[in-house]
Amino acid sequence: MDPYFDEARKLRNQNKIDLALETLDKAAEEAEEEEDVKGLIDCYHELALLYLQLDKESDTQFYWDRASVLLTDIAYPYGDAIHKYIEATLLFRADQSYQALFMLNEAKQLNNDRNFFNNILLTEALVYMKLEKYDSAAKNLNSLIVNTDIYEKNYLSTRAYLGLAQLYFKTENFEESAKNAEEALALANANSFFLEIRKANRLLSKVYSQLGAYQKAWANSQNLLKIQDSLFTIDKVKVEAKTADKIRDDYKTELIARQDGTIQELKESQNRSELTLILTSAFLIIISLLAVSLYRNNQIKLKTNDLLQTKNQELQVARDGAVQAMEAKTNFLSTVSHELRTPLYAVTGLTHLLLEENPADHQKEHLKALKFSGDYLLNFINDILHINKIDANKLEPLNMEFNLKKVINEVMDSLQQSAKENKTRLILDYDNEIPNHLMSDPLKLSQVFMNLIGNAIKFTRGGIVEVICRLKEKNGENVTVYFEIKDNGIGISKEKQQSIFDGFEQGSIQINREYGGTGLGLTIVKSLLGLFESEIELKSKLGEGSSFIFEIDMTSKDDLLDEVSFEITKGDYDFKGLHILVVEDNKINQVITKKMLNKKDISCDIASSGEEAVTLSQENVYDAILMDIHMPGISGEEATIQIRKFDQQTPIIALTAISLDDSVESFYAAGCNDVITKPFKPEIFYQKIGENIFDKKIRTSLS
Numbered sequence: 001m002d003p004y005f006d007e008a009r010k011l012r013n014q015n016k017i018d019l020a021l022e023t024l025d026k027a028a029e030e031a032e033e034e035e036d037v038k039g040l041i042d043c044y045h046e047l048a049l050l051y052l053q054l055d056k057e058s059d060t061q062f063y064w065d066r067a068s069v070l071l072t073d074i075a076y077p078y079g080d081a082i083h084k085y086i087e088a089t090l091l092f093r094a095d096q097s098y099q100a101l102f103m104l105n106e107a108k109q110l111n112n113d114r115n116f117f118n119n120i121l122l123t124e125a126l127v128y129m130k131l132e133k134y135d136s137a138a139k140n141l142n143s144l145i146v147n148t149d150i151y152e153k154n155y156l157s158t159r160a161y162l163g164l165a166q167l168y169f170k171t172e173n174f175e176e177s178a179k180n181a182e183e184a185l186a187l188a189n190a191n192s193f194f195l196e197i198r199k200a201n202r203l204l205s206k207v208y209s210q211l212g213a214y215q216k217a218w219a220n221s222q223n224l225l226k227i228q229d230s231l232f233t234i235d236k237v238k239v240e241a242k243t244a245d246k247i248r249d250d251y252k253t254e255l256i257a258r259q260d261g262t263i264q265e266l267k268e269s270q271n272r273s274e275l276t277l278i279l280t281s282a283f284l285i286i287i288s289l290l291a292v293s294l295y296r297n298n299q300i301k302l303k304t305n306d307l308l309q310t311k312n313q314e315l316q317v318a319r320d321g322a323v324q325a326m327e328a329k330t331n332f333l334s335t336v337s338h339e340l341r342t343p344l345y346a347v348t349g350l351t352h353l354l355l356e357e358n359p360a361d362h363q364k365e366h367l368k369a370l371k372f373s374g375d376y377l378l379n380f381i382n383d384i385l386h387i388n389k390i391d392a393n394k395l396e397p398l399n400m401e402f403n404l405k406k407v408i409n410e411v412m413d414s415l416q417q418s419a420k421e422n423k424t425r426l427i428l429d430y431d432n433e434i435p436n437h438l439m440s441d442p443l444k445l446s447q448v449f450m451n452l453i454g455n456a457i458k459f460t461r462g463g464i465v466e467v468i469c470r471l472k473e474k475n476g477e478n479v480t481v482y483f484e485i486k487d488n489g490i491g492i493s494k495e496k497q498q499s500i501f502d503g504f505e506q507g508s509i510q511i512n513r514e515y516g517g518t519g520l521g522l523t524i525v526k527s528l529l530g531l532f533e534s535e536i537e538l539k540s541k542l543g544e545g546s547s548f549i550f551e552i553d554m555t556s557k558d559d560l561l562d563e564v565s566f567e568i569t570k571g572d573y574d575f576k577g578l579h580i581l582v583v584e585d586n587k588i589n590q591v592i593t594k595k596m597l598n599k600k601d602i603s604c605d606i607a608s609s610g611e612e613a614v615t616l617s618q619e620n621v622y623d624a625i626l627m628d629i630h631m632p633g634i635s636g637e638e639a640t641i642q643i644r645k646f647d648q649q650t651p652i653i654a655l656t657a658i659s660l661d662d663s664v665e666s667f668y669a670a671g672c673n674d675v676i677t678k679p680f681k682p683e684i685f686y687q688k689i690g691e692n693i694f695d696k697k698i699r700t701s702l703s
Contacts, residue, residue: 001027001030001031001036001039001042001043002477004023004024004026004027004030005027005042005046006151007020007023008020008023008024008027008046008050009151009152011023012049012050012053013152013155013191013193014191014192014193014194015193015194015195017050017053017054020050021047021050024043024046024047024050025047027039027043027046028040028043028044028047031043037070037073037074038074038076038079040070041067041070041071041074041076041079042079042082044063044064044066044067044070045063045064045067045079045082045083045086047063048060048061048063048064048067048086049086051063052086052089052090057090057093060086060090061090064083064086064087064090067079067083068083071083077110077111078110078111078113078116080110081107081108081110081111081116082107082111082116083107084103084104084106084107084110085103085104085107085116085119085120085123087103088100088101088103088104088107088123089123091103092123092126092127092130097127097130097131098131100123100127101124101127104120104123104124104127107120108120112398112399113399114148114149114150114398114399114400115149115150115151115152118144118147118149118152118156119152119156121140121143121144122140122141122144122156122159122160122163124136124137124140125137125140125141125144125160125163126163128140129163129166129167129170132170134167134170134171135641137163137167138164138167138641139641139669139670140669141160141163141164141167142160142164142644142669142671143668143669144156144157144159144160145157145160145161145164147160148400150401150557154187154190154191155191155193157187158184158187158188158191158193158196159184159196161180161181161183161184161187162180162181162184162196162199162200162203164176164177164180165177165178165179165180165181165184165200165203165207166203168180169203169206169207169210174207174210174211175211177203177207178204178207178208178211181200181203181204181207182200182204184196184199184200185197185200185201185204188200194227197227198224198227201220201221201223201224201227202220202224204216204217204220205217205220205221205224208220347370347679348679348680348681349589349592349593349595349596349679349682350592351367351370352596352682353592353595353596353599354367355367356599398440398441398443398444399439399440399441399555400439400440400441400442401437401438401439401557402437402438402439402440402442403436403437403438404434404438404442404445404469404481405430405434405436405469407442407445407446407449408428408430408449408467408469409428410446411446411449411450411453412426412428412453412467414450415450415453415454415457418454418457418458419457419465422457422458422460422461422462423461423462424457424460424461424462424463424464424465425463425464425465426453426457426465426467427464427465427466427467428466428467428469429466429467429468429469430467430469431469431470431471433471433474434469434470434471434479434481435474435479435556435557437556437557438479438554438555438556438557439554439555439556439557440532440552440554440555441531441532444528444531444532445552447524447525447528448525448528448529449467449485451522451524451525452485452525452548453465453467453485455522456485456486456487456489456546456548457487459487459489459490459546460487460488460489460490460545461489463487463488463489463545464487464488465485465486465487466484466485466486466487467483467484467485467486468482468483468484468485468486469481469482469483470482472551474556477555477556477557478553478555478556479553479554479555479556480551480552480553480554481551481552481554482549482551483549483550483551483552484547484548484549485547485548486545486546486547486548487545487546487547488544488545489545489546490542490543491540491541491542491543491544491545491546492538492540492542492546493542494542497538497540500522500538501522501523501525501526501536525548529550529552532552532553533553534550534551534552534553535550536548536549536550537549537550573686573689573690573693573694575600575601575602575686575689575690576600576601576602577601578601578602578603578623578624578693579602579603579604579605579621579622579623580597580602580603580604580605580622580623580624580625580626580689581604581605581607581613581616581617581620581622581624581625581626582594582597582604582605582606582607582626583607583609583610583612583613583625583626583627583628583631583636583639584606584607584608584626584628584655585608585609585628585631585632586628589628589678590606590608593626593655594606596682596685600686602689605620605622609631609632609633609634610631610633610634610635610636610638610639611633611634611639613625613627613636613639613643614639614642614643617643617646617647617650618646621650622650623650623651623693624650624651624652624653624689624692624693625643625650625651625652625653626653626655626689627639627640627652627653627654627655627672628654628655628656629654629655629656629667630656630657636654636656637666637667637670638670640652640654640667640670640671640672641670641671643671644670644671651673651674651692651693652671652672652673653672653673653674653675653676653688653689653692654667654672654674654675654676655676655678655680656675656676656677656678657677657678657679673692674688674691674692676688
C-alpha cells in the first residue's frame with residue numbers, strides 16, 4: 001500500500017484532490033482483493049481525510065464509520081491512532097476544541113511515527129490558536145519549521161509559516177506576520193501547494209493593508225483574483241466534486257449489491273430452515289427434560305460463583321495495592337536519582353578542578369579515587385533512572401533513518417579504552433548486504449550494544465570480543481538483522497543463566513566483588529529489546545565464554561542517497577575571550593561552572609532564575625547561554641522560548657539533571673541547540689561549547 005499512500009499524499013498536498021482520490025480508490029480495490037484488512041483501514045482513513053479537505057464532512061463520517069467496523073475485529077495501534085486523529089479534527093471543526101485536544105493526546109499515545117507526530121503538532125497548533133493559547137501554538141509551529149519529516153518536510157514547513165503568520169496577525173504583530181507569510185508563499189510556489197498559495201496571498205493582502213503598504217497589498221489581491229477566476233480553478237472544483245461523488249456512490253452501490261446477495265441467500269435457505277425447525281423442536285424437548293436434572297447443579301454453581309467473586313474482589317484490591325506500591329517506588333526512585341545528580345555535580349566538578357590545580361602526589365591518588373567513585377555512582381544512578389523509565393512505560397521506540405554500521409562503530413570506539421585496559425581485542429564482523437539506510441531507533445540500539453559489548457569486555461581479560469551482524473531476511477523494505485555479541489571470557493553457569501537477566505543479578509557474589517557493577521545492564525537490554533518485540537538468547541559455558549543473540553525487524557530506505565563520509569574530530573578550540581551567560585539557581589553549581597569556564601579564559605555572567613536570564617539576554621550579547629532546566633519560577637524551557645522571540649542566533653545549551661518526566665525532544669522544540677546531562681565529564685562540557693559556538697552545530701534530537 002505504501003506507494004499508493006505516498007503518491008496520494010503528494011497529490012493531496014498539491015491540491016490535486018481528484019487524482020489523489022483515484023489513487024486511493026485503486027489502493028482500496030487492491031486491499032480488498034488481497035484481503036489486507038489493515039491496508040483497507042488505512043485506505044478508508046486516507047479517503048476520510050481527503051473528503052475533509054473538500055469540506056464533505058458527511059462523506060468523511062461515512063468512511064470513518066467503515067474503518068470503525070473493521071477496527072473492532074483487529075488489533076491495529078496505528079489504525080486506532082489515525083482514527084482518533086480524524087475524530088479530533090471533526091471535533092475541532094465542530095468547535096469542541098478541548099475535546100479535540102484530549103483526542104489528539106490519545107492518538108499521540110498510540111503511535112510515534114514521525115510524520116504522524118508532525119501532523120498532530122500542526123493540528124494542535126490550530127486548536128491552540130482557536131483557544132488563543134498563542135505561546136503553545138507558536139512552540140508547535142516553530143518546531144515544525146525545522147522539521148526533518150521524510151514525507152512532507154516542505155509541506156509541513158509551509159503550513160507552519162502560514163500558521164505563524166496568522167498567529168502574528170491575530171496578535172497585531174504585522175511585520176512578523178508579513179515575514180512568515182512571504183516564507184510560506186515562497187515554499188508553496190516552489191512546491192505547487194495550490195491551497196497554501198491562495199491562503200498566503202489572501203493573508204498578505206490583509207497584512208500589507210494594515211502596514212500601509214498598499215502597493216504590495218494590491219499585488220497580492222491581484223494574484224488572488226487570478227487564482228480564483230482562472231478556468232483551471234473552476235474546472236478543478238467541478239472535477240474534484242464529480243470524482244469524489246463517483247467514488248462514494250460506486251462504493252455505496254457495491255455495498256447495496258452485497259446486501260441484496262445476502263438477502264437472496266437467506267431466501268434460498270428458508271426451506272431448509274423449516275426442516276431445521278422441526279428437528280430443533282425435538283431437540284428442545286430433550287433439552288427440557290435434561291433441564292430439571294441440571295437445576296440442582298446450577299444452584300451449586302451459583303454458590304461457587306459467589307465465593308469466586310468474593311475472592312476475585314480480594315485479589316483486585318491486592319492488585320491495586322501492588323500497582324500503587326510500584327508507582328510509589330518508581331516516583332521515589334526517580335526523585336532520588338534526580339536529586340542525587342545536583343550534589344554529584346559538585347563532587348565531580350570540584351574533583352576535576354582540584355586535579356587541574358597540580359595537587360601533590362598523595363593528594364592526586366585520593367582525588368582519582370574520588371573521581372572513580374563519582375563516575376561509578378553516576379552510572380548506577382543512570383541505570384536506576386533507565387529501569388524506572390521502562391517500568392513506568394515512559395520509553396517508546398522512535399522511527400528514524402540511520403546507518404547501522406556507523407552506530408555500532410561509534411559504540412565500539414567509545415569502549416576501546418576499556419578493551420585495552422583488559423588487553424582484549426574488539427572485532428566487528430559486519431555483513432555488507434545490510435542496507436545502508438534503515439528506519440528504527442538508533443539511540444536505544446546504541447544502549448543495547450553499549451551494555452552487551454561493555455559487559456563482554458568486563459568479563460573478558462586477554463581475550464576477544466566479536467560483534468557479528470548478518471542480514472537474515474529482506475522482503476521489499478522489510479529487513480530482519482541477526483546480531484551476536486560473542487566473547488571467550490569467564491562464561492556463565494547453567495544454573496545462573498535463567499536469572500542473569502533479572503535486576504541486580506550477577507553470576508555470583510564473588511564475581512560482583514571482583515568485577516563490580518550493579519547487575520542492571522542485562523535487565524535494561526532485555527527491556528529495550530522488548531520495545532522492538534525482540535527476545536534475547538544466551539549461549540554460554542562456564543570458563544569458555546558467552547554469546548548473546550537477538551534479531552531486530554527494521555525498514556530499509558534504499559531510495560536515499562548515501563551520506564558523504566566525513567569525520568568530525570574533537571576540536572581543540574581557542575575559548576579565550578568568550579563571554580557566556582550561565583543560568584543556574586544552585587549556588588554551588590554556579591561556583592563550579594564559573595571556575596570551569598575561567599579555566600579556559602571564558603568570562604561569564606550568572607543568572608539565578610529564568611526571569612533574570614531573559615532580562616540579561618535582552619541587555620547583553622553572549623557567545624552562548626548555558627541553561628539549567630529545573631528552576632523556581634519559570635523553567636529553563638520557558639525561558640528559552642522567551643529568549644528565542646528576540647534572539648534566534650545565540651546557541652543555547654541545556655544543562656539538566658534529566659528526570660523521569662523530562663523529554664529531550666521538548667528542549668529542542670523550545671529552541672535549545674544542544675543538551676548536556678548533569679553531572680557531565682569536563683571534556684564533553686568543553687566539546688559541546690566549542691561545537692555550538694565555533695562549528696554552528698545544527699540542532700538535532702540525536703545531538
